[in-house]
Amino acid sequence: MIIIVCLLVVIMLxxxxxxxxxxxxxxxxIAACMVSLIASVLFYLLQAPDVAMAEASIGAALVAAIFxxxxxxxxxxxx
Amino acid sequence: MKKIxxxxxxxxxxxxxxxxxxxxxxGAAKTKVGNYYIDNGRExxxxxxxxxxxxxxxxxxxxxGEVTILFLAAMGLGTVLATLHKKDKRQIEQASLILKTGCxxxxxxxxxxxxxxxxxxxxTPGGGFQGGAIIASAFLLVYLGCRxxxxxxxxxxxxxxxxxxxxLIMGLIGLTLGGHYFLSNFIPKGExxxxxxxxxxxxxxxxxxxxVGSELTGIIDNLMEKS
Amino acid sequence: xxxxxDNIYYIGAFGLIFIGLFIILVKHNLIKVIxxxxxxxxxxxxxxxxxxxxxxxxxxxxxKPGLDVGNxxxxxxxxxxxxxxxxxxxxxxxxLSLAIRLYKHYGSLDLRKxxxxxx
Numbered sequence: 374m375i376i377i378v379c380l381l382v383v384i385m386l387x388x389x390x391x392x393x394x395x396x397x398x399x400x401x402x403i404a405a406c407m408v409s410l411i412a413s414v415l416f417y418l419l420q421a422p423d424v425a426m427a428e429a430s431i432g433a434a435l436v437a438a439i440f441x442x443x444x445x446x447x448x449x450x451x452x
Numbered sequence: 453m454k455k456i457x458x459x460x461x462x463x464x465x466x467x468x469x470x471x472x473x474x475x476x477x478x479g480a481a482k483t484k485v486g487n488y489y490i491d492n493g494r495e496x497x498x499x500x501x502x503x504x505x506x507x508x509x510x511x512x513x514x515x516x517g518e519v520t521i522l523f524l525a526a527m528g529l530g531t532v533l534a535t536l537h538k539k540d541k542r543q544i545e546q547a548s549l550i551l552k553t554g555c556x557x558x559x560x561x562x563x564x565x566x567x568x569x570x571x572x573x574x575x576t577p578g579g580g581f582q583g584g585a586i587i588a589s590a591f592l593l594v595y596l597g598c599r600x601x602x603x604x605x606x607x608x609x610x611x612x613x614x615x616x617x618x619x620l621i622m623g624l625i626g627l628t629l630g631g632h633y634f635l636s637n638f639i640p641k642g643e644x645x646x647x648x649x650x651x652x653x654x655x656x657x658x659x660x661x662x663x664v665g666s667e668l669t670g671i672i673d674n675l676m677e678k679s
Numbered sequence: 680x681x682x683x684x685d686n687i688y689y690i691g692a693f694g695l696i697f698i699g700l701f702i703i704l705v706k707h708n709l710i711k712v713i714x715x716x717x718x719x720x721x722x723x724x725x726x727x728x729x730x731x732x733x734x735x736x737x738x739x740x741x742x743k744p745g746l747d748v749g750n751x752x753x754x755x756x757x758x759x760x761x762x763x764x765x766x767x768x769x770x771x772x773x774x775l776s777l778a779i780r781l782y783k784h785y786g787s788l789d790l791r792k793x794x795x796x797x798x
Contacts, residue, residue: 382687419729426577478732501741
């Protein structure tokens with residue numbers, strides 16, 4: 374059980390660090406979306422099902438949608 | 453240069469926080485307010501979901517403040533993105549037939565699922581905010597799949613306003629009847645674990661579900677159409 | 680080693696907070712700064728829920744009427760985090776609308792170029 378939690382936290386921190394180094398903004402948005410999704414699983418493992426449902430529906434679907442719409446109206450690459 | 457200074461600063465903050473975290477052990481019982489809500493939550497409110505009774509009954513004023521902030525943010529977004537000249541209508545390419553039929557088929561099912569979540573907010577995990585977000589996802593699917601279809605802006609604004617007004621009116625009625633304080637529970641609480649129980653909590657959650665759903669849909673509509 | 684496996688949730692939450700703060704302080708593209716704001720928000724919510732956890736506790740819901748559960752976790756932080764997640768998405772939407780408007784006015788999203796143009 375602890376092994377699964379450690380693995381999930383390591384994957385989450387790797388995704389967050391890789392959001393710093395991506396030059397294509399679309400890839401950075403997908404990395405931030407993955408952070409939100411793994412945080413939703415961690416909320417469930419901490420016995421909080423309401424919060425897990427809210428984070429999964431709001432953080433993983435709607436935030437990605439409004440970021441992608443905003444990127445399509447401005448530049449896609451960071452310099 | 454900026455990177456090195458910020459890294460050193462964050463490292464110093466990290467050391468300070470690790471020093472303070474020794475006082476907060478992981479997994480020990482810390483506060484006593486939560487124990488009171490767990491022990492007396494069932495009899496005083498009649499809801500089976502303790503988190504719902506905390507959000508709407510014991511701390512209902514904070515939820516009113518949050519609904520106000522969401523309304524202000526949606527209004528601010530509509531104001532910032534308003535343009536003076538109208539956008540010319542370009543020819544939008546239509547999606548294929550499979551995509552359009554699939555989106556049209558899935559749309560009422562997702563709406564039904566979102567409505568189920570905020571109707572049963574006091575019995576199972578869920579509630580108004582989660583259900584509203586799922587309803588907004590259903591409208592996002594229609595925007596992305598069948599291009600060229602828009603929602604009716606007047607009815608969306610009307611739904612949002614009526615949802616907020618129902619919340620306020622329920623609170624003001626509780627001021628006169630019932631316990632004579634704002635947002636008091638004046639409807640008789642029925643039997644626990646049935647659908648019609650827990651006083652005003654299901655009514656307020658239905659109003660919040662409609663309001664949040666139409667608000668997030670309005671945000672996506674403003675971002676896609678304007679400018 | 681015991682310290683690492685006992686407090687793994689705290690380490691994850693603080694890692695996210697630091698990465699979010701680093702992105703806000705160092706990067707100079709406006710949309711990347713807003714992504715960092717979102718990661719910072721997620722880290723703080725994870726920290727709040729990790730404080731309210733009790734060992735061998737269950738979720739605070741009474742599913743069956745006669746069933747007696749042992750310990751329940753603290754329900755108050757969960758109510759606060761529910762509010763905080765919705766406010767977070769409202770802030771991100773407003774910030775992105777301001778970024779779109781800035782791009783239309785100045786022509787670029789680089790913070791160094793925008794700061795150079797004084798009134």
